[in-house]
Amino acid sequence: MNADLPLPVSRTSAELDTSGGGSCGSCALNNVANLEKLGLHSGRHDFVVALAGNPNTGKSTVFNALTGLRQHVGNWPGTTVSRAEGAYRHQGHAYQVVDLPGTYSLLSTSNDEDTARDFLLFGDPDVTVVVVDATRLERNLNLVLQILQITDRVVVALNLMDEAQRHGITVDARHLARELGVPVAPMSARRGHGIPELLDSVAQVARGGTAPRARVRQRLAPAVERAVDALAEQLVAEFPGLANSRWVALRLLEGDVSTERAVRDGTLGDVGRQHASRRDLVTAGQATS
Amino acid sequence: MSATGVLENASRLRAELPPDFTDGVVASLFDDADRIARRTVTADSRRARPALDQVLDRALTHRVWGFVVMGALFFGVFWFTIAGAAVPSDLLYRLLVDSGHSWLRGLFVDTGAPGWLTGLLVDGVYLGTAWVVAVMLPPMAIFFPLFTLLEDFGYLPRVAFNLDRVFARSGAHGKQSLTMMMGYGCNAAGVTATRIIDSPRERLIAIITNNFSICNGRWPTLILMGTIFIGSLVPPALAGLVAAGSVVVVAVLGIITTLVVSWGLSRTVLRGETSVYSLELPPYRPPQVWRTIYTSLIDRTFKVLRRALVMAAPAGAVIWLLSNVNVGGASLAAHLVGGLAPVGWLLGLNGIILLAYVVAIPANEIVIPTIMMLTMTLGSVQFGVQGGVMVNLPDAQAGTVLVQAGGWTLLTAVNLMLFSMLHNPCSTTVLTIWKETRSLRWTATATLLPLALAFAVTGVIAAVARLAGWA
Amino acid sequence: MTLDELPHDAEAVVTSLDGSGPERRRLMDLGLLPGIAVRAERTSPLGDPTAYRVRGSLIALRRSQARGIHVEPGVRTR
Structure with a gap:
C-alpha cells in the first residue's frame, strides 16, 4: 500500500532509473557518468569526505560504490575497525573518502569510536556523510545529531530504502532534511541506487553551494x-x-x-x-x- | 588563560553541576531523535518485526534446532568446499603442473638455458606457484562466497548469540566469537578486528587465541589430510562426508582450544572482570547471491591467492636451492631434515614436516607443497623425480607418496592436522599483533604459546599412540 | 523489577540504570534510557544472553548487565 502513496521523498533513484526516458532519469545517468572511481588514489585531492554511521547501515557498501574499492562488507557490526581510504572524481573535483568505523555514538570511549570521533574533530573533513539505516531511523539519528554538534557540513545518506520498503516503512526524506537542516539523499547503495544524488549533495556541501544550517540545537538543563x-x-x-x-x-x-x-x-x-x-x-x- | 586553565575551569564548573547531568545530555539527544523520527517515519506497524525474521530467529536460536542448524551449515560449507573443489583442482593440476610444467621446461631446454636457471625458475618458482593455484583456488572460490553469503544474510551474529554463554564462562568477551570468524578467513584480519573489544584485557585474550581459528592458508592442509588419510578409512561412498567431518572436528577442537586458553589466560596473567558488552542482532537481509559471489571471488579469494602466490614463488626458489645445493655429499635440505628428524619423531611428525613449517613461516599455504616436494626427493623410495621439484599429485597418488616414501601413518596425518591448527601464527599475523599491541611481551606470548601448545599436544598424542601400539 | 526478570515476549519501560561511568554511558548510547520501552524477544539457547527490542533494534545483553537496568513491566508507551 505504500507504493500507492506518491510521496516524492521515497523516490530513490531506483524509481528514477526505471522511469526510463524521464528528464530526471537521464540526468541521473549523466551524473553517474560523471563519477570516476579512483580506488586507492593517493594523489592530490580537492575535498576530504568522511563516511560515518552506525554499524550495519551499509556504510562500507556506500564507500565501495563511491570509490570502486571492494572493501569487504559484512552484515554484522565491527566489519570496519580501522580507517579505510579511497578516492573518486566527480565533476572535475577529486574527493578523498575516509571510511570511519561504525559507531552508535561519539560519546563513549572505545578504540573504534575514538577513531571516528578524532577524525571528525581533528581530521577536519570538508563533508561528513552520515550513512543511516532508513528502517531504524530513530536510533540512527542519535549519531547524526551528535555529528551535527561537531560540524554542520553534513550530508545524510538515507540508506537501505529498499529494505524499508520491504518492511512497509516510509521515510519523508524532504521533511528529514528540513528538520536537520542538511541535505538528505535517499538511497539503496547495494543496488547502486541514489549514488548520483548523494554525489551531488556532497559536491554542493563541499563547494559551499548549499549553506547547510544545522537546525537542531541540543536542549540542555x-x-x-x-x-x-x-x-x-x-x-x-x-x-x-x-x-x-x-x-x-x-x-x-x-x-x-x-x-x-x-x-x-x-x-x-x-x-x-x-x-x-x-x-x-x-x-x-x-x-x- | 592557558590550556590548563581551561581544564581547571572545566572541573570547577563540573563540580557545580548535579552528578548525573550527563544522563540529561544523552537523553536530550535521544528525545530529539525520537521527535524527528516520529515526524518523518510512517510505518504500518512500526514496532512489529517482520514475521519472517521472527520465524528465522525462532529456528536459528532454538534450544535444539539452533545448534543443529549451526552444525549443519558449517559442515555443509566444508563438505561443499571439499567435494566441489576436487574436480576443478584436478583439472588445474593437469593443466598447470602436468602440461604447463613440461611445456615450460621444454621451452627453457630448447632455448639452451643453463640447467640451474631452468631448475630455479621452472622447477622452483613456476611449479611452486602453479601448485598453489591448483590446490588453493578451487576451494577458496567455493569457501569464501559461501561464508560471505552466511555473513551477509546476518547469520554470524546469531552464532555469537547462541554461543555467548560459553565465552562468558571462559572469561572472554562476547564479541570474541566475531573476531574468531574473521580469523577463519585470515588471522591477521581477525587480530585487527579485535579493536571492536573495548577492554584491553579481553582484547589481548582475543588476539592471543585468534590463531586457533583456522585461517584459509591452513584449510588446504586439513582438507588434504582429511581426504587422503581419514576419508580413506571408510568405504568410498562415505569418504567425502567423513573427510569433511574430520575437518569440522579439527575446527571444533580449535574453538575448544580457544575457550580453554581464554579461560586459562583470564585466570592467570589476564585476570579481571568481564566487561559490559552488547551485541546487535541485525535484521536478516536477503543476500544478493551473484553480487556476493562476484565480490567475494574478486576481493577475498584473489587477494588471498595473490598473497599466496607472492609467498609461493620465492618459497619455490628456496626449496629448489635447499634441495640442490650440496654440502658434504648431501643437499642442504637433507641436512636440515636429518637434524629436525628426532624432534619430528617425538611429535609424531617427521623432519620434513618441521622443515616445511620453517619454510612456511611467511605463509601457511605452502606447507603441503613443501612437504610433497621434500618427501619425493628425500624419501626412502625414490619416485624418479628431479631434485627440488615442487609437485602436486592427484590425492590418491599423494597418499601413496606420503605413505611409501615418507613413511606416513595415520598418526602423522592426525598430528599434522592438530599441529596445523595449533602452531604459531604466520609472520604477517605476528607483525599485525605487534602493530596492535605494541608490546614485545604480548607479541612473543601470542607467537610462542601456540607453538608450545602444538608441541605439547602432538608430543603427548604421539607418546600415547606409541604406548598403546596404535602407531 | 530488573530487566533480566522480564518474562519472554513481555514489554516494559526502563525506569533507571545502575552503575556509572563508561559502562552506563554505553548502555545509554544503545538507547536504553529511562522512559523507553523494551521487550524481551529471545533468549540464547544456552540461557544467556537475552535479546531485547530497543528502539527498533535487537540488542543482546548478558544477564549481569540486564540486572542493572530497572524496569516497570506491562506499561505501554507511545
Whole structure:
C-alpha cells in the first residue's frame, strides 16, 4: 500500500532509473557518468569526505560504490575497525573518502569510536556523510545529531530504502532534511541506487553551494547550558577559530579523557588554526570572484 | 588563560553541576531523535518485526534446532568446499603442473638455458606457484562466497548469540566469537578486528587465541589430510562426508582450544572482570547471491591467492636451492631434515614436516607443497623425480607418496592436522599483533604459546599412540 | 523489577540504570534510557544472553548487565 502513496521523498533513484526516458532519469545517468572511481588514489585531492554511521547501515557498501574499492562488507557490526581510504572524481573535483568505523555514538570511549570521533574533530573533513539505516531511523539519528554538534557540513545518506520498503516503512526524506537542516539523499547503495544524488549533495556541501544550517540545537538543563557557555567562551579565547567550541566544552564538562588530552597537547589549537585558514581562503575566493 | 586553565575551569564548573547531568545530555539527544523520527517515519506497524525474521530467529536460536542448524551449515560449507573443489583442482593440476610444467621446461631446454636457471625458475618458482593455484583456488572460490553469503544474510551474529554463554564462562568477551570468524578467513584480519573489544584485557585474550581459528592458508592442509588419510578409512561412498567431518572436528577442537586458553589466560596473567558488552542482532537481509559471489571471488579469494602466490614463488626458489645445493655429499635440505628428524619423531611428525613449517613461516599455504616436494626427493623410495621439484599429485597418488616414501601413518596425518591448527601464527599475523599491541611481551606470548601448545599436544598424542601400539 | 526478570515476549519501560561511568554511558548510547520501552524477544539457547527490542533494534545483553537496568513491566508507551 505504500507504493500507492506518491510521496516524492521515497523516490530513490531506483524509481528514477526505471522511469526510463524521464528528464530526471537521464540526468541521473549523466551524473553517474560523471563519477570516476579512483580506488586507492593517493594523489592530490580537492575535498576530504568522511563516511560515518552506525554499524550495519551499509556504510562500507556506500564507500565501495563511491570509490570502486571492494572493501569487504559484512552484515554484522565491527566489519570496519580501522580507517579505510579511497578516492573518486566527480565533476572535475577529486574527493578523498575516509571510511570511519561504525559507531552508535561519539560519546563513549572505545578504540573504534575514538577513531571516528578524532577524525571528525581533528581530521577536519570538508563533508561528513552520515550513512543511516532508513528502517531504524530513530536510533540512527542519535549519531547524526551528535555529528551535527561537531560540524554542520553534513550530508545524510538515507540508506537501505529498499529494505524499508520491504518492511512497509516510509521515510519523508524532504521533511528529514528540513528538520536537520542538511541535505538528505535517499538511497539503496547495494543496488547502486541514489549514488548520483548523494554525489551531488556532497559536491554542493563541499563547494559551499548549499549553506547547510544545522537546525537542531541540543536542549540542555539551564545550569548545564550556562556552564557550557562559560567554558565555550574560554575555549574560543584560548583556541581562536575553534568551530565546535560548545561541543568541546560539553565533553570537557563530562570529563572526557581524550578531549582533555586534545586541549592539553594543543591538537585542539591546530584544528582552530585550520578552520581559521579555511575561512581566510573562502573569503579570499569570494573577493576575487 | 592557558590550556590548563581551561581544564581547571572545566572541573570547577563540573563540580557545580548535579552528578548525573550527563544522563540529561544523552537523553536530550535521544528525545530529539525520537521527535524527528516520529515526524518523518510512517510505518504500518512500526514496532512489529517482520514475521519472517521472527520465524528465522525462532529456528536459528532454538534450544535444539539452533545448534543443529549451526552444525549443519558449517559442515555443509566444508563438505561443499571439499567435494566441489576436487574436480576443478584436478583439472588445474593437469593443466598447470602436468602440461604447463613440461611445456615450460621444454621451452627453457630448447632455448639452451643453463640447467640451474631452468631448475630455479621452472622447477622452483613456476611449479611452486602453479601448485598453489591448483590446490588453493578451487576451494577458496567455493569457501569464501559461501561464508560471505552466511555473513551477509546476518547469520554470524546469531552464532555469537547462541554461543555467548560459553565465552562468558571462559572469561572472554562476547564479541570474541566475531573476531574468531574473521580469523577463519585470515588471522591477521581477525587480530585487527579485535579493536571492536573495548577492554584491553579481553582484547589481548582475543588476539592471543585468534590463531586457533583456522585461517584459509591452513584449510588446504586439513582438507588434504582429511581426504587422503581419514576419508580413506571408510568405504568410498562415505569418504567425502567423513573427510569433511574430520575437518569440522579439527575446527571444533580449535574453538575448544580457544575457550580453554581464554579461560586459562583470564585466570592467570589476564585476570579481571568481564566487561559490559552488547551485541546487535541485525535484521536478516536477503543476500544478493551473484553480487556476493562476484565480490567475494574478486576481493577475498584473489587477494588471498595473490598473497599466496607472492609467498609461493620465492618459497619455490628456496626449496629448489635447499634441495640442490650440496654440502658434504648431501643437499642442504637433507641436512636440515636429518637434524629436525628426532624432534619430528617425538611429535609424531617427521623432519620434513618441521622443515616445511620453517619454510612456511611467511605463509601457511605452502606447507603441503613443501612437504610433497621434500618427501619425493628425500624419501626412502625414490619416485624418479628431479631434485627440488615442487609437485602436486592427484590425492590418491599423494597418499601413496606420503605413505611409501615418507613413511606416513595415520598418526602423522592426525598430528599434522592438530599441529596445523595449533602452531604459531604466520609472520604477517605476528607483525599485525605487534602493530596492535605494541608490546614485545604480548607479541612473543601470542607467537610462542601456540607453538608450545602444538608441541605439547602432538608430543603427548604421539607418546600415547606409541604406548598403546596404535602407531 | 530488573530487566533480566522480564518474562519472554513481555514489554516494559526502563525506569533507571545502575552503575556509572563508561559502562552506563554505553548502555545509554544503545538507547536504553529511562522512559523507553523494551521487550524481551529471545533468549540464547544456552540461557544467556537475552535479546531485547530497543528502539527498533535487537540488542543482546548478558544477564549481569540486564540486572542493572530497572524496569516497570506491562506499561505501554507511545
